[in-house]
Amino acid sequence: MTDKLEVLRASVIALAEGKKYAALRDILSTMKPADIAALFERDMPEETVPLLFRLLPKNLAADTFVEMDSASQHTLIKGFSDSELKEVVDELYVDDAVDLIEEMPAMIVKRILQQADAEKRRMINGILKFPEDSAGSIMTTEFVDLLPGMTAEEAIRSIRRSGIEKETINNCYVTEKDRKLIGVVTIRHLIMADPSAIMTDLMDDQVISVNTLEDQEAVAHQFSKYNLIAMPVVDQEERLVGIVTVDDVLDVLEAETTEDMEKMAAIVPTDNSRPYLKLSVFDLWKSRIPWLLLLMISATFTGMIITGFEDALAKYVVLTAYIPMLMDTGGNSGSQASVTVIRGISLKEIEFSDLLRVIWKEMRVALCCGITLAAANFLKLLLFDRLTVLVALTICLTLIVTIFFAKLVGCTLPLLAYKLGFDPAVMASPFITTIVDAISLLVYFQFAIHLLDL
Amino acid sequence: MTDKLEVLRASVIALAEGKKYAALRDILSTMKPADIAALFERDMPEETVPLLFRLLPKNLAADTFVEMDSASQHTLIKGFSDSELKEVVDELYVDDAVDLIEEMPAMIVKRILQQADAEKRRMINGILKFPEDSAGSIMTTEFVDLLPGMTAEEAIRSIRRSGIEKETINNCYVTEKDRKLIGVVTIRHLIMADPSAIMTDLMDDQVISVNTLEDQEAVAHQFSKYNLIAMPVVDQEERLVGIVTVDDVLDVLEAETTEDMEKMAAIVPTDNSRPYLKLSVFDLWKSRIPWLLLLMISATFTGMIITGFEDALAKYVVLTAYIPMLMDTGGNSGSQASVTVIRGISLKEIEFSDLLRVIWKEMRVALCCGITLAAANFLKLLLFDRLTVLVALTICLTLIVTIFFAKLVGCTLPLLAYKLGFDPAVMASPFITTIVDAISLLVYFQFAIHLLDL
Numbered sequence: 018m019t020d021k022l023e024v025l026r027a028s029v030i031a032l033a034e035g036k037k038y039a040a041l042r043d044i045l046s047t048m049k050p051a052d053i054a055a056l057f058e059r060d061m062p063e064e065t066v067p068l069l070f071r072l073l074p075k076n077l078a079a080d081t082f083v084e085m086d087s088a089s090q091h092t093l094i095k096g097f098s099d100s101e102l103k104e105v106v107d108e109l110y111v112d113d114a115v116d117l118i119e120e121m122p123a124m125i126v127k128r129i130l131q132q133a134d135a136e137k138r139r140m141i142n143g144i145l146k147f148p149e150d151s152a153g154s155i156m157t158t159e160f161v162d163l164l165p166g167m168t169a170e171e172a173i174r175s176i177r178r179s180g181i182e183k184e185t186i187n188n189c190y191v192t193e194k195d196r197k198l199i200g201v202v203t204i205r206h207l208i209m210a211d212p213s214a215i216m217t218d219l220m221d222d223q224v225i226s227v228n229t230l231e232d233q234e235a236v237a238h239q240f241s242k243y244n245l246i247a248m249p250v251v252d253q254e255e256r257l258v259g260i261v262t263v264d265d266v267l268d269v270l271e272a273e274t275t276e277d278m279e280k281m282a283a284i285v286p287t288d289n290s291r292p293y294l295k296l297s298v299f300d301l302w303k304s305r306i307p308w309l310l311l312l313m314i315s316a317t318f319t320g321m322i323i324t325g326f327e328d329a330l331a332k333y334v335v336l337t338a339y340i341p342m343l344m345d346t347g348g349n350s351g352s353q354a355s356v357t358v359i360r361g362i363s364l365k366e367i368e369f370s371d372l373l374r375v376i377w378k379e380m381r382v383a384l385c386c387g388i389t390l391a392a393a394n395f396l397k398l399l400l401f402d403r404l405t406v407l408v409a410l411t412i413c414l415t416l417i418v419t420i421f422f423a424k425l426v427g428c429t430l431p432l433l434a435y436k437l438g439f440d441p442a443v444m445a446s447p448f449i450t451t452i453v454d455a456i457s458l459l460v461y462f463q464f465a466i467h468l469l470d471l
Numbered sequence: 472m473t474d475k476l477e478v479l480r481a482s483v484i485a486l487a488e489g490k491k492y493a494a495l496r497d498i499l500s501t502m503k504p505a506d507i508a509a510l511f512e513r514d515m516p517e518e519t520v521p522l523l524f525r526l527l528p529k530n531l532a533a534d535t536f537v538e539m540d541s542a543s544q545h546t547l548i549k550g551f552s553d554s555e556l557k558e559v560v561d562e563l564y565v566d567d568a569v570d571l572i573e574e575m576p577a578m579i580v581k582r583i584l585q586q587a588d589a590e591k592r593r594m595i596n597g598i599l600k601f602p603e604d605s606a607g608s609i610m611t612t613e614f615v616d617l618l619p620g621m622t623a624e625e626a627i628r629s630i631r632r633s634g635i636e637k638e639t640i641n642n643c644y645v646t647e648k649d650r651k652l653i654g655v656v657t658i659r660h661l662i663m664a665d666p667s668a669i670m671t672d673l674m675d676d677q678v679i680s681v682n683t684l685e686d687q688e689a690v691a692h693q694f695s696k697y698n699l700i701a702m703p704v705v706d707q708e709e710r711l712v713g714i715v716t717v718d719d720v721l722d723v724l725e726a727e728t729t730e731d732m733e734k735m736a737a738i739v740p741t742d743n744s745r746p747y748l749k750l751s752v753f754d755l756w757k758s759r760i761p762w763l764l765l766l767m768i769s770a771t772f773t774g775m776i777i778t779g780f781e782d783a784l785a786k787y788v789v790l791t792a793y794i795p796m797l798m799d800t801g802g803n804s805g806s807q808a809s810v811t812v813i814r815g816i817s818l819k820e821i822e823f824s825d826l827l828r829v830i831w832k833e834m835r836v837a838l839c840c841g842i843t844l845a846a847a848n849f850l851k852l853l854l855f856d857r858l859t860v861l862v863a864l865t866i867c868l869t870l871i872v873t874i875f876f877a878k879l880v881g882c883t884l885p886l887l888a889y890k891l892g893f894d895p896a897v898m899a900s901p902f903i904t905t906i907v908d909a910i911s912l913l914v915y916f917q918f919a920i921h922l923l924d925l
Binding site for chain 1: 818
């Protein structure tokens with residue numbers, strides 16, 4: 018994959034330097050937009066990109082532009098004349114134009130809106146008013162709508178007339194005069210149907226739709242639950258205002274997965290429109306330092322617990338050697354439970370009302386895991402580390418209790434966060450580790466005091 | 472959502488007990504398959520499910536069946552008569568039938584295959600021969616193929632004849648006599664086109680296709696890269712054998728994300744077709760204990776390091792109190808880097824050839840994070856914990872070096888795993904934490920020895 022891209026890159030640069038523009042145009046014209054964008058972003062000399070871009074046929078140019086990351090789009094637009102910018106903007110679907118505008122600085126946004134025609138500007142502004150990550154913000158307003166009284170033949174004629182500008186014609190929506198959504202009909206149904214059949218008979222009147230303000234993650238969940246390829250978006254009065262298409266849903270899922278993983282790893286989510294290699298050191302620092310700082314400060318408690326038992330530790334120095342193992346095993350056990358529950362919540366497999374069921378299950382899993390690990394460890398402590406039975410018992414009992422609490426905290430906190438309206442993903446390993454560390458040390462020293470007579 | 476489901480569940484059970492079958496049928500007929508499946512799986516009395524299932528219209532019954540989890544499918548099939556089973560199997564698309572067969576025990580598989588007609592059995596067996604998680608295993612063989620010489624009018628007529636059995640007609644594939652794939656044409660193009668235009672002129676001959684053996688995750692990546700809704704699958708001779716549709720890709724993405732998150736949390740991936748609440752305690756134990764055991768044993772090294780410096784620790788007991796903070800901060804820093812890189816690899820933003828660039832970036836981020844944390848910590852140690860400057864210095868210098876190594880290990884290991892053909896996701900926090908723990912202790916004691924004259 019990369020190697021092929023490398024070879025292509027080298028020959029494109031050579032052709033550009035040799036001014037073989039006809040050949041370049043031929044090569045680029047057979048490529049897919051996403052591949053051209055990848056080529057442009059792969060260490061292409063900065064002056065070559067605009068040159069190559071101008072060689073692309075108009076349609077392909079716009080599609081390629083959409084696939085580029087925002088930094089490269091920015092560079093390209095800065096070099097555009099007004100008429101070049103207009104050509105690209107004219108070809109963009111409304112939802113792509115909105116995505117572009119959201120990423121660009123104010124000066125460029127102004128230029129883009131100036132180049133859009135009045136109708137497109139109206140549509141862009143209509144979408145821009147919706148909150149970030151809402152269904153309204155990712156929808157397009159270019160869809161096929163049909164009237165309830167139309168016949169299949171009339172519907173197909175209407176699609177032939179206007180379909181070329183629509184993002185998809187696979188699903189068509191039937192609306193009443195006041196734009197109220199009353200049904201959906203697929204192109205398959207229209208083609209299969211008797212030409213004289215009317216929409217009210219052909220359409221499915223159980224339409225799954227979302228409100229403009231619905232969260233994009235919930236929209237994506239509906240797509241996968243109901244196997245959709247497009248979904249209508251309605252306003253508070255149930256009037257059809259746009260559609261979300263499945264290609265945008267794939268992007269949403271990708272971005273949301275990245276965000277969840279970042280949160281689970283104690284990272285403040287970064288700007289998803291920019292790939293890792295284009296993020297600056299400062300960007301990365303900014304997204305990583307807050308949680309590191311917070312978690313470091315929380316570790317103070319763990320330190321205080323150890324300080325409180327300093328005398329005990331001084332008497333039994335050997336106990337110190339097992340602190341990392343106890344803490345790590347506790348952290349790992351807790352994060353297993355929390356990640357499982359976080360994922361279950363985001364797949365809608367687990368609801369807050371399942372809390373007791375989840376706890377009951379995790380408690381039993383915790384006991385099984387705890388006893389297995391403690392047994393293995395007990396043997397190791399006696400046979401290899403040659404500890405006394407009482408010291409080994411102290412460590413192994415701590416292990417069981419730590420795992421028990423770790424799983425309990427790990428499965429409970431995400432559900433509580435969810436109930437309180439926070440993102441459960443934040444309750445993943447790092448957060449839980451800090452809590453479990455403290456618990457495991459307290460338990461350790463209690464067992465030590467009672468079993469070892471400290 | 473859940474509350475609505477609760478209310479529905481209660482009224483359905485009441486109607487079933489009152490034998491109001493007509494009313495039940497009316498209610499269920501207006502529902503979507505996924506919602507009926509959710510209702511069946513939501514604590515429905517075991518004897519009620521088959522009863523309700525039999526009330527569903529044939530088509531809806533099959534669609535609902537597909538949406539159920541494998542445990543519920545199993546229960547239902549066990550109660551089916553042969554003719555009931557045949558009715559469901561007849562309605563299933565081939566890819567759904569394959570999914571079902573893959574989850575069922577041998578006895579049930581035999582019954583299912585007996586009920587399928589010869590043609591469907593041939594198609595099912597054709598798909599079953601492909602390895603798990605390959606493009607071949609998730610494709611369907613029910614697609615529209617057209618001949619190169621057909622006109623648009625003929626093509627539409629052909630679709631009207633056979634389209635009803637196809638999983639989708641939105642993309643149609645043009646094949647030569649030997650079934651070699653030469654182009655793709657969308658239903659939109661067919662409808663818009665001059666009725667006498669022929670396929671070779673209408674079709675896009677730059678078709679993006681995958682080989683039957685390609686990994687399903689790579690297939691999903693192509694869908695999101697090229698904004699596809701269906702993708703043709705070809706064999707080694709470039710002959711068209713099936714298509715993958717976007718609804719299956721959404722399922723693949725969901726399953727792969729779950730698997731990645733599980734691996735990152737040191738869980739051996741569980742059976743994804745069963746939701747958390749249906750997994751037994753033993754299933755969960757089995758998926759969690761291997762890594763816990765392995766990581767616990769690896770922690771032995773950390774213990775050995777501490778034991779080796781027991782005398783030093785006995786002299787400066789205060790040093791013990793900061794071990795958890797150093798280890799946790801190291802672990803968190805490392806997991807931030809590793810999760811970022813793992814995600815970058817799976818989004819194809821980072822390749823192995825970027826290794827040096829990634830390391831250079833992470834080294835600078837590590838220094839920035841390290842210095843920030845060390846500075847904050849230094850003040851805290853002097854002002855609140857009232858340590859001497861030398862002890863505070865020991866701790867803070869260790870912090871900087873630990874973070875540096877943590878980020879280095881965190882960004883390098885996933886790329887190395889990727890290069891060697893392993894799943895980078897395994898190189899996430901738990902694994903890295905264990906390594907970083909050992910490094911951070913070694914650094915800690917070295918600084919202590921030199922700065923504190925131990």
